[in-house]
Amino acid sequence: MAIKVHGIALSTCTARVLLCLHEKGLDYELLPVDLASGAHKQHPYLSLNPFGQVPALQDGEVSLFESRAINRYLARKHKDIGTDLLRSSSLSESALVDTWMEVEAQRFYCPIGTVIHQIFVNPLRGIAPDEQVIEAEMNKLGKVLDVYEERLSKSKYLAGESYSLADLHHIPILVYFMRTAKADAITSRPHVSAWWDDISSRPTTVEVTANMML
Template sequence: MATPVKVYGPTLSTAVSRVLACLIEKDVRFQLIPLNMSKGEHKKPDFLKIHPFGQVPAFEDDSISLFESRAICRYICEKHPEKGNRALYGTNPLAKASIDQWLEAEGQNFNPPTSVLVFQLAFAPRMKIKQDEGAINLNGEKLAKVLDVYERRLGESRFLAGDEFSLADLSHLPNTQYLMSTSKSEMFTSRTHVSRWWSEISARDSWKQVVNMQATRN
């Protein structure tokens, strides 16, 4: 039996949970090694050998190491094409290109405003940090424009990259999960196609397992 891959980082991290969801979708065995970020474990020399920027997640598969969650997800899918969800990263060049373009849209257009909103609305209160209303309003406006594009796309296609659930959809799960418990949830539920899409992707067993891990490990 193959040695489980190792994922370093806390499950509350959106980037870590992205990788975990991918591993579960692909039915790849893994060992989660949570780090105590408040104690600076992600800045220690041994960890910096795996992730030179001292962030999470870091990933090890036997003798190789990787960082950056989207790159890790692509690697997992490419290494294990026959395992688990075979369509997760496409089965032909056109499917992969479509997934990649929406992954880029997530990374370049969706992630920047939602990351700010997740921090301001979900994490700042826990950390007893004063919320920046200006940042919340500005990034709410940016997110609205992105979701308008998604609404049009999802009116034409069941999922972002086509008719199959893919990495493009999976990559949106972590940030959206946090926002759905904030005042910004209406931005998703008020858009018919976005709301339908979110209900479908968030109901996947892989994501339910990740959410359960977040509840039990943190």
């Protein structure tokens, strides 16, 4: 039975799960959720994700939500096929993956997500982007990216010399960010830029993000 993913290709969180599935070479079915009609805020979808957000995953009797947790589940269950996204064969390497996944979730995603919301989402709602908010969040993001630049000057990927969930989790939001006038926050940092060129050009990334066209 194929894995079922409830969500939409444009969603960064849905795309995060699809990237993991592609890296693992797993069969899945993407079941569109009609966000425009508010289907994600109503039953039966709320039985899959009580917070009314996408994505949700069904794998046989297992039902999960929260994209990062879903990816950990998939990487653990299928650790012996596809890319070893958790570096599960090495305790020290897997600890680094955990560390940088936390960095992405706790330090990177909030400022960049706010910038993307201001630039892309607000205009769709008839609200002008707040330049003061954008500037403040870009300052926060810049400090995080300075740490990334230092880290990536010493290793090819965030958690070491192998691609992992720590890198993959950054991709969907960066796809949108790199289409903005703020993309020089990435391109102006040589090691961060090289890292982005690497992870964004992976065949799985190209395949999944081709459907993320606004």
